Amino acid sequence: MVPRRGQGHHHFMSHRNFIWICLLPLVVVTAAFFLLPMAQLLAVGAGGSRGVSAYLAIITEPRYRATLINTVVLAAATTIATLVIATIAGLFLQRHRFPGRAVLIAMLTFPLAFPGVVVGFLIILLAGRQGLIGAITAAVTGEKVVFAYSIFGLFLGYLYFSIPRVILTVMAAVQKLDIGLEEAARSLGASPWAVQRDVVLPALGPAFVASGAIAFATAMGAFGTAFTLATNIDVLPMLIYTEFTLAANFAISAALSIGLGVIAWAILALARSMSGGAVAAAG
Amino acid sequence: MSGIAGHGAAVHIENCGKTFPDGTQALAPASLDIVSGETLVLLGPSGCGKTTMLRIIAGLETPDAGGRVLFDRTDMTAVPIEQRHVGMVFQSYALFPNMTVAENIGYGLKIRGVDKAARAARVAEMVALTNIGGLENRRIDQLSGGQRQRVALARAVAVRPRVLLLDEPLTALDASLRDRLRSELNSLLRSLGITAIYVTHDQAEAMELGDRIVVMRKGAIAQIGTPREIYFAPQNRFVAEFVGAANIVEGPVSGGRLTLPGGWLALNDAADNAAAVAMIRPETIGIVAEADAFLRGMVESVAFIGDRQRLVVTGAANKPLTVDAPNTINVRAGERVGLSVTPQAVRVLPKED
Amino acid sequence: MRDRLIFAGQLGFTLLVAAFLVVPVVLSISAGVTVNYFRGIQSGVTLQWVVQVWNLYAGEIGLSFLIAFATLAVTLIVGVPAAYGLHVKGGRLSRVIEEIITLPLAIPGLAIALALLLTYGGFGGFRQSWLFILTGHVVFTMPFMVRSVMAVFASVDIKTLDEGAASLGASPWTRFCNVIVPNAMPGILAGSLMVVTLSLGEFNLTWMLHTPLTKTLPVGLADSYASMRLEVASAYTLIFFIMIVPLLVAMQMFAEKGEKK
Numbered sequence: 001m002v003p004r005r006g007q008g009h010h011h012f013m014s015h016r017n018f019i020w021i022c023l024l025p026l027v028v029v030t031a032a033f034f035l036l037p038m039a040q041l042l043a044v045g046a047g048g049s050r051g052v053s054a055y056l057a058i059i060t061e062p063r064y065r066a067t068l069i070n071t072v073v074l075a076a077a078t079t080i081a082t083l084v085i086a087t088i089a090g091l092f093l094q095r096h097r098f099p100g101r102a103v104l105i106a107m108l109t110f111p112l113a114f115p116g117v118v119v120g121f122l123i124i125l126l127a128g129r130q131g132l133i134g135a136i137t138a139a140v141t142g143e144k145v146v147f148a149y150s151i152f153g154l155f156l157g158y159l160y161f162s163i164p165r166v167i168l169t170v171m172a173a174v175q176k177l178d179i180g181l182e183e184a185a186r187s188l189g190a191s192p193w194a195v196q197r198d199v200v201l202p203a204l205g206p207a208f209v210a211s212g213a214i215a216f217a218t219a220m221g222a223f224g225t226a227f228t229l230a231t232n233i234d235v236l237p238m239l240i241y242t243e244f245t246l247a248a249n250f251a252i253s254a255a256l257s258i259g260l261g262v263i264a265w266a267i268l269a270l271a272r273s274m275s276g277g278a279v280a281a282a283g
Numbered sequence: 284m285s286g287i288a289g290h291g292a293a294v295h296i297e298n299c300g301k302t303f304p305d306g307t308q309a310l311a312p313a314s315l316d317i318v319s320g321e322t323l324v325l326l327g328p329s330g331c332g333k334t335t336m337l338r339i340i341a342g343l344e345t346p347d348a349g350g351r352v353l354f355d356r357t358d359m360t361a362v363p364i365e366q367r368h369v370g371m372v373f374q375s376y377a378l379f380p381n382m383t384v385a386e387n388i389g390y391g392l393k394i395r396g397v398d399k400a401a402r403a404a405r406v407a408e409m410v411a412l413t414n415i416g417g418l419e420n421r422r423i424d425q426l427s428g429g430q431r432q433r434v435a436l437a438r439a440v441a442v443r444p445r446v447l448l449l450d451e452p453l454t455a456l457d458a459s460l461r462d463r464l465r466s467e468l469n470s471l472l473r474s475l476g477i478t479a480i481y482v483t484h485d486q487a488e489a490m491e492l493g494d495r496i497v498v499m500r501k502g503a504i505a506q507i508g509t510p511r512e513i514y515f516a517p518q519n520r521f522v523a524e525f526v527g528a529a530n531i532v533e534g535p536v537s538g539g540r541l542t543l544p545g546g547w548l549a550l551n552d553a554a555d556n557a558a559a560v561a562m563i564r565p566e567t568i569g570i571v572a573e574a575d576a577f578l579r580g581m582v583e584s585v586a587f588i589g590d591r592q593r594l595v596v597t598g599a600a601n602k603p604l605t606v607d608a609p610n611t612i613n614v615r616a617g618e619r620v621g622l623s624v625t626p627q628a629v630r631v632l633p634k635e636d
Numbered sequence: 637m638r639d640r641l642i643f644a645g646q647l648g649f650t651l652l653v654a655a656f657l658v659v660p661v662v663l664s665i666s667a668g669v670t671v672n673y674f675r676g677i678q679s680g681v682t683l684q685w686v687v688q689v690w691n692l693y694a695g696e697i698g699l700s701f702l703i704a705f706a707t708l709a710v711t712l713i714v715g716v717p718a719a720y721g722l723h724v725k726g727g728r729l730s731r732v733i734e735e736i737i738t739l740p741l742a743i744p745g746l747a748i749a750l751a752l753l754l755t756y757g758g759f760g761g762f763r764q765s766w767l768f769i770l771t772g773h774v775v776f777t778m779p780f781m782v783r784s785v786m787a788v789f790a791s792v793d794i795k796t797l798d799e800g801a802a803s804l805g806a807s808p809w810t811r812f813c814n815v816i817v818p819n820a821m822p823g824i825l826a827g828s829l830m831v832v833t834l835s836l837g838e839f840n841l842t843w844m845l846h847t848p849l850t851k852t853l854p855v856g857l858a859d860s861y862a863s864m865r866l867e868v869a870s871a872y873t874l875i876f877f878i879m880i881v882p883l884l885v886a887m888q889m890f891a892e893k894g895e896k897k
Binding site for chain 1: 721834837
Binding site for chain 2: 664699792793796797799800801802804805806807808816818819821866
């Protein structure tokens with residue numbers, strides 16, 4: 001029997017202590033396997049022959065800078081293309097009901113959690129030496145088109161990776177749109193295009209910012225796809241990987257990966273402050 | 284009876300204040316005594332500190348240093364809620380969605396190690412008491428609002444708590460259901476004879492349920508008293524206006540008379556005062572022929588409400604007076620009337636800044 | 637008329653996008669069961685490549701499941717109580733902790749892997765065991781579990797339920813078992829699916845952290861893409877799809893159920 005009066009209470013754990021015990025394992029795991037390693041990464045980055053200036057090498061060293069620009073341009077192109085594609089498809093799917101719609105949505109979203117390596121392989125099957133596009137072009141024009149290992153192949157890979165999750169975000173945002181706003185605009189005489197331009201797209205702004213930032217940050221750091229396709233292309237993740245494993249240049253690879261992390265994090269933080277929602281990159 | 288009735292503890296609250304970490308004072312240090320078996324209502328507008336007071340008694344908040352909570356003279360201040368042996372009905376009911384109705388009601392007994400048979404018997408008793416027979420195996424999301432309220436009450440009472448704490452238990456219900464459950468709750472509390480502390484912002488609830496009412500305002504106690512005392516003898520303007528409708532009139536007092544623009548009112552032993560403030564309840568003002576009255580005015584409007592009619596009379600006091608007249612008398616807007624008010628019905632309020 | 641044209645145009649475009657996503661998967665599946673992909677499907681259908689993959693990579697596949705379920709166990713034991721603690725505690729400290737554990741979603745896996753290597757790479761026994769990969773997976777998947785559970789807490793007013801149980805005499809631990817966990821179940825299940833799916837497919841961290849003796853399924857995939865004939869690589873991908881697609885479907889169903897509520 002629980003003691004009726006208060007004397008027994010000190011045998012029990014207070015709620016406050018219980019909450020601390022709940023949090024403790026997470027704090028320990030995060031400190032040991034995330035914060036401490038990240039601090040070590042920071043220290044190693046500054047501990048090479050360049051010292052702290054290693055952190056500037058990503059901008060000052062022409063080779064690294066070229067790679068950075070390459071990566072940013074590629075990520076930006078991926079983001080814009082994904083947003084355009086996902087908006088058209090997402091608006092269409094959320095605004096129309098037709099037979100087969102559910103199947104179509106499933107087809108567009110099931111590659112959501114494919115790892116980058118698998119996406120890379122799928123691009124090889126599409127545009128590689130034994131790829132479908134090569135076979136078709138060879139049959140039609142007599143010339144086999146192969147671009148899986150070019151920057152365009154990588155672009156397609158990133159696109160493949162980003163489209164499902166951006167479509168999901170756009171569809172969710174469209175669902176939340178107040179149809180009354182569109183009807184009001186039409187009652188005021190706006191044409192369908194004007195309604196899209198003046199009402200729908202502005203209302204989707206936060207969703208664009210959020211999902212665009214995720215697509216951008218993910219493309220910046222995507223390693224799996226690049227690892228499969230980008231044997232000859234300079235993108236930041238591949239540069240870091242080769243500096244680390246082949247050149248054993250720990251300080252530079254640490255500094256570069258910190259730079260990459262900061263860029264990805266900053267983009268997401270900026271987007272989050274603009275859109276007010278939760279924004280996170282995906283592996 | 285195997286004791287549906289709990290044993291009510293006397294609750295003593297001493298200097299309990301609450302300052303939140305951000306520096307806002309939700310409750311100024313206050314003391315309060317609740318007699319065993321009494322139903323005490325904490326009444327006030329939102330943000331007045333009534334819920335904070337209740338949560339301090341429950342053990343969900345710790346009072347600022349110096350505050351103490353005693354149950355039957357035992358200091359409970361440092362005892363967490365789970366060992367205070369209270370019963371609590373939450374505004375949102377806090378019924379566990381993962382348990383059936385019967386499991387919810389029996390949960391406190393299960394925690395106390397009561398065996399299955401005794402638990403089932405007590406649950407059945409509670410189900411009968413709160414009129415929810417047939418719902419025992421329902422899930423919470425299959426219940427209506429009123430049913431949830433009853434389950435929450437049954438669950439809190441099942442453990443025979445020393446103190447039953449109710450935090451706005453009827454607020455989430457619609458008006459007609461609220462009225463019905465209010466009288467049910469009233470007879471239940473009377474029959475249980477349990478010590479109950481009831482938080483509400485609804486003065487009708489407070490009047491019907493409370494043995495005594497604590498009116499609170501801005502984190503402090505404005506008045507403690509029986510419903511009649513609170514209603515007829517408010518100690519300040521806030522209580523007068525918060526509980527029921529009130530006419531507040533101002534004028535000079537001399538020789539036991541309060542002089543107003545439309546005449547004067549007789550007072551019970553009031554000291555002379557150049558600028559007195561007094562309260563008159565609308566239903567205590569009688570409509571009489573102009574010639575028979577010492578206070579006169581003109582009917583500005585008449586609103587027929589059914590059980591009575593509400594008149595607004597101008598010219599009598601410094602402000603229009605609200606008068607609740609019987610629905611049988613015949614007055615029209617624009618008519619001049621006399622007003623009769625007994626000295627007992629005029630309550631002189633202390634001067635406030 | 638114009639409306640129908642617009643509809644047809646949008647439908648065509650959407651179908652094209654779907655084809656871009658689906659056709660390569662179909663190619664991969666068919667390549668995995670074709671005798672000779674270069675000659676096409678008329679060369680015959682076979683399971684020999686799948687069997688060959690199984691013989692070559694069963695160890696990798698097994699290790700992936702071991703790591704996925706170990707990751708799940710750790711994220712459950714550590715993440716669920718933490719989600720409760722963060723929700724109930726609230727305040728600035730909780731927000732900071734939540735922010736920090738969410739960082740691995742923003743920082744590329746490559747950077748986290750390098751950090752782990754540079755910090756613990758010297759501890760030979762640890763470095764060479766699968767536990768090293770486990771730490772990476774735990775860091776990467778933890779936010780999904782914690783946030784998924786916290787999302788449920790935000791929607792069921794867990795704080796009042798907790799107080800309700802406390803008012804009935806239940807100790808913090810009893811409340812946690814009887815009230816908190818059962819009511820967090822939808823979030824725990826959604827988080828679990830997410831954690832297992834992500835762990836099974838994780839490559840970015842794992843490629844850096846693995847050793848020749850601790851290869852996982854995706855590491856094996858990358859191996860096969862680089863060194864095996866297309867049919868074998870496709871068969872391996874097919875096996876991966878068979879494992880991951882049911883999880884994805886379950887996750888999708890969960891998301892839809894959650895939306896309806």
